[in-house]
Amino acid sequence: MVARQRTLRRKTKDDTLPTTYESVVSSPRADFLSGVRVAAPILLGIVPFGTVAGVAAVGVGMSALQAVGMSVVVFAGASQLAAIELVGRNAPATVVVLTVLVVNLRLVMYSASIAPYFQRQSAKWKAALSYLLTDQAYAVSLLEFESDEETSRRWYYLGVAVPLWVTWQAATIVGVLLGARLPSGWHLEFAVPLVFLAVLVPAVTDRATGAAAVVGGTTAVAANGLPYNLGLILAAVVGIGAGLAVESRSSTATDDEDETRSPESEDEEVA
Amino acid sequence: MATGYESGMLWLIILAGGVGTYALRLSFVALFGRLDDVPAGVERALRFVPAAVLSALVVPQFVYADGALALSPANPELLAGALAAAVAWKTEDILATLVAGMAGLWLLTFLLG
Numbered sequence: 246m247v248a249r250q251r252t253l254r255r256k257t258k259d260d261t262l263p264t265t266y267e268s269v270v271s272s273p274r275a276d277f278l279s280g281v282r283v284a285a286p287i288l289l290g291i292v293p294f295g296t297v298a299g300v301a302a303v304g305v306g307m308s309a310l311q312a313v314g315m316s317v318v319v320f321a322g323a324s325q326l327a328a329i330e331l332v333g334r335n336a337p338a339t340v341v342v343l344t345v346l347v348v349n350l351r352l353v354m355y356s357a358s359i360a361p362y363f364q365r366q367s368a369k370w371k372a373a374l375s376y377l378l379t380d381q382a383y384a385v386s387l388l389e390f391e392s393d394e395e396t397s398r399r400w401y402y403l404g405v406a407v408p409l410w411v412t413w414q415a416a417t418i419v420g421v422l423l424g425a426r427l428p429s430g431w432h433l434e435f436a437v438p439l440v441f442l443a444v445l446v447p448a449v450t451d452r453a454t455g456a457a458a459v460v461g462g463t464t465a466v467a468a469n470g471l472p473y474n475l476g477l478i479l480a481a482v483v484g485i486g487a488g489l490a491v492e493s494r495s496s497t498a499t500d501d502e503d504e505t506r507s508p509e510s511e512d513e514e515v516a
Numbered sequence: 517m518a519t520g521y522e523s524g525m526l527w528l529i530i531l532a533g534g535v536g537t538y539a540l541r542l543s544f545v546a547l548f549g550r551l552d553d554v555p556a557g558v559e560r561a562l563r564f565v566p567a568a569v570l571s572a573l574v575v576p577q578f579v580y581a582d583g584a585l586a587l588s589p590a591n592p593e594l595l596a597g598a599l600a601a602a603v604a605w606k607t608e609d610i611l612a613t614l615v616a617g618m619a620g621l622w623l624l625t626f627l628l629g
Contacts, residue, residue: 306519308523311527314527315533318533318534338529342533348565349540351565356540357543357559371546374545375545376541438577439600439617441573443614445570458567463575485564485568488567
């Protein structure tokens with residue numbers, strides 16, 4: 246009995262040793278898990294988004310495999326929904342692809358902003374980490390990287406990004422399964438603009454982004470009948486121009502006060 | 517139900533969209549050192565992409581009904597969209613926005629018969 250207690254105690258002591266070590270010097274595992282913890286509440290938010298992507302894809306006649314394949318290959322929600330809508334309208338293939346790229350242009354911004362932190366990763370890791378770059382993974386990781394020098398960039402980022410990826414794929418599959426069973430009288434296609442709306446509102450943070458939204462939306466309405474469904478691309482260009490115009494006007498008015506604001510912080514919530 | 521595309525063409529669209537999107541993601545991560553920063557003008561323009569693009573995706577869906585402009589209270593999608601916009605603004609929550617918009621649409625289509 247006594248001997249057993251002793252071994253037990255010794256075992257406990259041995260077990261706690263690496264844990265203490267982990268909390269002092271960061272380890273891959275601890276960094277991965279702290280990423281997972283921060284990502285957990287965000288996962289809940291992307292479930293309905295991913296589900297809608299699955300429902301919408303089978304709704305326009307894509308196969309289950311294509312629906313999930315799109316989530317794996319493209320892995321960018323807003324652009325997937327935009328593409329699905331255009332597929333439903335039989336837009337030319339080039340317009341569908343171009344629209345996806347226009348919607349995803351913001352990823353260039355994230356790529357540039359996070360690049361210094363991935364500078365020391367091997368080319369292979371850079372390739373893998375980039376595939377997982379999303380609005381949420383970017384926003385959460387950058388916040389951590391800026392405040393904590395010790396955390397392993399790679400593992401913390403993976404802790405955030407991998408659960409996001411898994412949840413996105415699982416939600417798509419749920420949507421595909423649901424979509425095949427839901428009756429059409431439920432107007433489920435309406436869920437698509439609703440999801441866009443939910444990510445649009447936080448993206449409007451000031452007068453300039455507001456102008457981009459108003460002008461972009463109005464142009465899209467006016468250009469709805471444009472041949473080849475080029476309306477979205479035109480609306481994006483005109484909307485961005487409006488944002489730039491309002492920004493440069495207000496920055497001259499307020500003596501360049503706006504110039505110091507970080508552009509990245511504006512669109513963290515857009516998916 | 518099938519789309520208006522050949523299955524192979526649809527896969528091509530998915531692949532091209534995916535490869536292009538991946539290139540956007542990888543761009544500066546791979547180029548870092550040779551090209552450290554997005555040119556200031558480009559960066560300023562990119563800031564407006566989400567607002568302009570998302571709005572362009574949303575608004576036509578709310579104001580068009582059966583292919584024609586329908587800016588009247590008889591268009592349930594317009595009213596449900598306005599309700600959802602209010603909820604999105606208050607909560608900034610995807611699920612709450614979805615629930616409000618869908619419930620609003622179902623109720624309105626039922627009432628407007």
